[in-house]
Amino acid sequence: EAQVTQNPRYLITVTGKKLTVTCSQNMNHEYMSWYRQDPGLGLRQIYYSMNVEVTDKGDVPEGYKVSRKEKRNFPLILESPSPNQTSLYFCASSRGGPGGTEAFFGQGTRLTVV
């Protein structure tokens, strides 16, 4: 089954404690990206990757890091989480180029930073 898998689904952490949210896709997609969703602000892109070792900032990259060492994985790293990073996070993937008409999203990770 084609899918994007995020882990964990729920996470409560304390300010400053480094964490990683994993994302894996099994569709051999070139493009992957991370979004956060907040009430009243909608979905905003954090980082995206167009292929292995190719990443770039989205609209709200501050406080986040990513890496793309393998095509299937695109982890989101919070080196020093702060309460304003409390949010619902989604990973997405799709084929690249003009044929990338459809993006597949993960189930989401609800992060709370206290």
Added chain:
Amino acid sequence: LAKTTQPISMDSYEGQEVNITCSHNNIATNDYITWYQQFPSQGPRFIIQGYKTKVTNEVASLFIPADRKSSTLSLPRVSLSDTAVYYCLVGRPGSGSARQLTFGSGTQLTVLP
């Protein structure tokens, strides 16, 4: 990416056809129109994409007039499970891809029994 305008919310009853219109006055020649559906606390799900006239799949139809300045997502005979937020996106080929998604506020559709 072209700016889109959708109604903030719509109500409907089970079994009715629902039409959600999206306005995109500054759509470019090469732009495509893509719709996504999102249930609470779930990731958005692709519904349909089109360039002109009409596109239909097993879930919905997309109507695009000749001037392409608007589009209408049509959901036939909705059920309670169609209650969700629906997003209209406009952009270049591949604009439905994970690279270029830009979500607006969307339309909250509530289906009533």
